[in-house]
Amino acid sequence: MKAAVLTKFGAIENAFEIKEVPNPILKEGQVMIKTEGFGLNFADIMAIQGDYKDCPPLPAIIGYDVVGEIVETKGDCGSLKVGDRVTAMTRFGGYAQLVASENLACAKIKKDYAVGKAMAFTTQYSTAYYCFNEVQNLHKGDKVLIHAAAGGVGTALVQMALDRGCEIFGTCGSQEKIEYLKSLGVHHPINYRTQDFYEEVKKINGDYGLDAVFDAVGGSSAKKGFKLLGSGGNLVLFGASSITGANIIGKLKMAAGFGMYHPLGFVMTSKAMIGVNMLRIGDDRPLVLKRCLEDVVTQVEENRLDPTVSKIFKIDELTEALNYLRSRKSIGKVSVLW
Ligand SMILES: NC(=O)c1ccc[n+]([C@@H]2O[C@H](COP(=O)([O-])OP(=O)(O)OC[C@H]3O[C@@H](n4cnc5c(N)ncnc54)[C@H](OP(=O)(O)O)[C@@H]3O)[C@@H](O)[C@H]2O)c1
Known part of the structure; x- marks a missing residue:
């Protein structure tokens, strides 16, 4: 099979080799998927820059989202079978x-469902689903702040x-995105x-604190978001994109920007900071990932969710695709499709 192999950290232009590599070998409970393509995630940019701790040692095949057809199964794969189209x-x-994917990390999708939308179900929508529905309980009328709201998870x-x-x-970071959010x-x-954003939320909201803040920017953004929460509010922290491209001083400043917290402070203010890493959830709580994925698919079928497709690239445009994501546009x- 062909794969885009990450061989070098640093500039996107020199990072990948598209080449023949051995086919993956299935383990019990896994399905083999012949992919139509793969989705990009901001974590890929961090991995290419060497800023992503979970990235396997090089040479590595990165990437979290695929859409394709099951061509083989091994052992008990639940209801999944050869010929199913899955994300x-x-x-x-x-x-x-x-x-080769764990069967619990797959969700069946319709044969004619748009590939670019189905790519968003897994990492971006299931992470959002977990952050929104599993770690807290929000209600009608609750006030929430979402950072990078025009992005995939956003x-x-x-x-x-x-x-x-x-x-x-x-x-968000541009007028075009403001129009999109409207x-x-x-x-x-x-x-x-x-x-x-801190002053703006204060101006609009007065002293009534927010019920939830979703932050994958990190550093001082998280500190300000935490200050905006009201009693009973949660800050869900699921990334640190502000680390992107920073040198060691910048990284230290970002880390210091979070501020200092003591558990008793959470008790006294009745506020919480919740960390989310969907890789850990997928590895250690596969049934939770399965539930998130399946609920996402159900809510899409009920027309309650509808992923936005930004752009679809061909494999020989991988560099352009990654640069586009990195550009924040x-x-x-x-x-990216094969
Ligand atoms: N914890 C998890 O399991 C998990 C899972 C999926 C994603 N994530 C995190 O969620 C975030 C969004 O991921 P995504 O794949 O959906 O990407 P995305 O939001 O589609 O793209 C990244 C966006 O982040 C915003 N951003 C804010 N500060 C930035 C900075 N300093 N450098 C670069 N971009 C910055 C930019 O939008 P604006 O300029 O408009 O703000 C940019 O377009 C990322 O931080 C990612 O690591 C975490």
């Missing part, structure tokens, strides 16, 4: 024509919050390049 969260190995969180009837503050129905879109999901 799968692969936890690396996704940038390849054949992928769009998913916005749609879930709208579905629940929450009031949404959404940040079109989704975000009540208070904030361009953080022209407005301080993408809105929704970016994918």
Whole structure:
């Protein structure tokens, strides 16, 4: 099979070799998927830059999302069978024509469902689903702040919050994204390049604290978000994109920007900070991942969620695709097809 193999950390242009590699070998409970392509995630950019701790040693096949057809199964794979079209969260190995996936990390999809949308179900929508539905319980009228709201996970969180009837503050970095957020129905879109999101939320919301903040930017963004929470509020922290491209001083500043916390402070203020890593959930709680994925598919079928396709590239445009995601211009999901 062919795969895009990450051979060098650093510049995207020199990072990959697209070449023949041995087919994966199935383990019990796994399915082999002949992929139509793979989805890109911001974590791929961090991995290429050498900033992603979970990335396997090089040479490595990265990538978390694939869509394709099951061509082989081994052992008990539940209801999955050869010929099913699935989307799968692969936890690396996704940038390849054949992928061995745990059956619990797959969800069946319709044969004619748009590939670019199905790519978003796994990492981005299931992470958003877990952050929104599994680690807390939000209600109609609750006020939520979503950072990078026009991105892949951000769009998913916005749609879930709208579905629940929450009031949404959404940040993004361009006027084009502001228009996109308005079109989704975000009540208070904030361009953080022209407005301080902390001051803006305070201005609109007064002293009534937020019920939830979803933050994958990290550093001082998380510190400010935590200050915006009201009693009973949660800050769900699921990334640290502000580390991107930073040198060691920048990384230290980012780490210090989070601020210092003591557990008793959480008790006294009745506020929480919740960390989420879907790789850990997928590895250690596969049934939870399965539940998230299946609920995402169900909610898409019920027209409650509808992933936005940013762009679909061909495999020989992999560099352009990754540069596009890194440029922060993408809105929704970016994918690459074989
Ligand atoms: N913990 C988990 O399991 C998990 C799973 C999936 C994703 N994530 C995290 O969720 C975040 C979103 O992932 P995604 O794949 O959906 O990407 P994405 O949101 O589609 O793209 C990344 C966006 O982040 C925003 N951003 C804010 N600060 C940034 C910075 N310093 N450098 C670069 N971009 C910055 C940019 O939008 P604006 O400029 O408009 O803000 C950019 O477009 C990432 O941090 C990712 O690592 C975590």
